[in-house]
Amino acid sequence: MAALAPPVAADYGDPSRQGPLQPMTFPVVGPVSYTDTFGAPRAGGRTHQGQDLMGTKMEPEVAAADGVVSFITLPEASWGYSLTITGDDGWSYHYLHINNDTPGTDDGRAPMQYVFAPGIAKGLRVTAGQLVAYMGDSGDAETTAPHLHFELHDPSDTPVNAFASLNAAPRIDTPLAPPAPFPRLAGPDRVATAVEASRAGWPDGADHVVLAAGDRYAEALPASVLAAKQSGPLLLTTGPTLVDAVRQELTRLHATQATVIGSVPTSVDADLRSTGIGVTRVGTANAPVTTAAAVARLVGAPDHVAVLVNQARFPDGVSAAGLAAGRGWPILLSNTTAVPQGTVDTWRGLGVTTTYLVGGTVVLSDGVAGLAPGRIRLSGPDRYATSVAVARESLRLGGRSGDETELATGSAYPDALAAGAYAAHTGGIVVLVDGSGHFSDGASRDFLSVMGTETSAVDVKAVLGGTQAVSETAYWMLAAMLGRSGAPSS
Numbered sequence: 001m002a003a004l005a006p007p008v009a010a011d012y013g014d015p016s017r018q019g020p021l022q023p024m025t026f027p028v029v030g031p032v033s034y035t036d037t038f039g040a041p042r043a044g045g046r047t048h049q050g051q052d053l054m055g056t057k058m059e060p061e062v063a064a065a066d067g068v069v070s071f072i073t074l075p076e077a078s079w080g081y082s083l084t085i086t087g088d089d090g091w092s093y094h095y096l097h098i099n100n101d102t103p104g105t106d107d108g109r110a111p112m113q114y115v116f117a118p119g120i121a122k123g124l125r126v127t128a129g130q131l132v133a134y135m136g137d138s139g140d141a142e143t144t145a146p147h148l149h150f151e152l153h154d155p156s157d158t159p160v161n162a163f164a165s166l167n168a169a170p171r172i173d174t175p176l177a178p179p180a181p182f183p184r185l186a187g188p189d190r191v192a193t194a195v196e197a198s199r200a201g202w203p204d205g206a207d208h209v210v211l212a213a214g215d216r217y218a219e220a221l222p223a224s225v226l227a228a229k230q231s232g233p234l235l236l237t238t239g240p241t242l243v244d245a246v247r248q249e250l251t252r253l254h255a256t257q258a259t260v261i262g263s264v265p266t267s268v269d270a271d272l273r274s275t276g277i278g279v280t281r282v283g284t285a286n287a288p289v290t291t292a293a294a295v296a297r298l299v300g301a302p303d304h305v306a307v308l309v310n311q312a313r314f315p316d317g318v319s320a321a322g323l324a325a326g327r328g329w330p331i332l333l334s335n336t337t338a339v340p341q342g343t344v345d346t347w348r349g350l351g352v353t354t355t356y357l358v359g360g361t362v363v364l365s366d367g368v369a370g371l372a373p374g375r376i377r378l379s380g381p382d383r384y385a386t387s388v389a390v391a392r393e394s395l396r397l398g399g400r401s402g403d404e405t406e407l408a409t410g411s412a413y414p415d416a417l418a419a420g421a422y423a424a425h426t427g428g429i430v431v432l433v434d435g436s437g438h439f440s441d442g443a444s445r446d447f448l449s450v451m452g453t454e455t456s457a458v459d460v461k462a463v464l465g466g467t468q469a470v471s472e473t474a475y476w477m478l479a480a481m482l483g484r485s486g487a488p489s490s
Helices: 163-168 190-201 217-229 244-253 266-274 288-299 314-327 341-349 366-371 383-397 419-426 442-454 472-482
Strands: 051-054 060-062 067-072 081-087 092-098 131-134 147-153 208-213 234-237 257-261 278-282 305-310 331-334 354-358 375-378 405-409 429-433 460-464
Touching (some): 067 092, 092 131, 190 234, 190 460, 208 217, 217 288, 217 331, 257 266, 257 288, 288 331, 288 341, 305 341, 314 331, 314 354, 314 383, 314 429, 331 341, 354 383, 375 383, 383 429, 383 442, 419 460, 429 442, 442 472
Parallel strands (some): 208 234, 208 257, 257 278, 305 331, 354 375, 405 429
Antiparallel strands (some): 051 147, 060 131, 067 081, 081 092, 092 147
């Protein structure tokens, strides 16, 4: 598989030996040069089994045909980074010496985003022209100019000369965007993301909305339950006036009533009323425990159940919102080692006999658990395992379906705030993932990949948040793992 050799005497440009005419898309976007060297001698008595498309480092390499990524070299091997796409007709297309350098260097230390396209993994289905990798000089091509060593194999996996096919292949100017495996509900900030969730969940409008401050996680969590009870979305706002995007969404929803939570400035109430919307205010600014208690009294405690979360630990709170909003159970707030008196008074007043504690003893201590009536702890060794424990309980209780799974980042709360109310409306569950794509979410990935054989088939219906919340790498890795776009899942 070494790439280049000195000129040889044989006539490798002889049209009679230039291979079959296999339909394909040219595998490189950008200028390349190549001559027919298929069958040319190589060191050790080998012959060249491909064509070397000479170009520029980091030129996009694209799928030559519709098919599945059937092989990928990771980590880098002696011949460098490579991948194979097996087309729907059984022919396979092999890409070798994919880039391994940080752009502008020859350091051999490229981060994965400069090697393969985001999410490229074994089992992922790709479309002809879709970006799959970048041109380089990895492996035993380090001493050569950047190029793609491209091989064409017939359905028996026999290498054949790709020269004629390459000559006939149409070229594209821009790599095609891959088909989105599931929608991303996202905007440029937390406010816009909540608006996108509202548009997706309530396309026909909603009479009632709940409005919370986008920078007050501990107020927005209990508010998500109230939104679910009122069959409307949770919207967020920031600043002293109603954000234009929210104003426009209220108009689209034809909303007539808004419940405004806690720290939202009272000046926003006047903005709402000026649009003809009735306003009810619940809670107190900068008093999350009191505000959660006030919301709980409006929600009530169906089945005498409440959910308790640490007011300073957003990942467990986001997971809890998926459970609580889906059942109509109030969310109450605690500290790590002490339960505020306002929370105790609220669960007593509501007649709570069962309390779900979300998070381990580092989040809610055994002392806190000892005070909670009828305590049931849902937890795991990390935030993702806790998320899975909550999702499993949601499914066990019934009325929720893995067919309506919503994914949210476990590393930042803003884009995940609307997830609870949205999942409650769709009848789904919320699962936290590592939005960076660094694989710290092993528990979530295991759950998503095996859930179909345990409880309910998983079908991700939405990812909450933009690329800063759930990166493109994480998004496409999840797609590959779940076998979306028709690809096998392993």
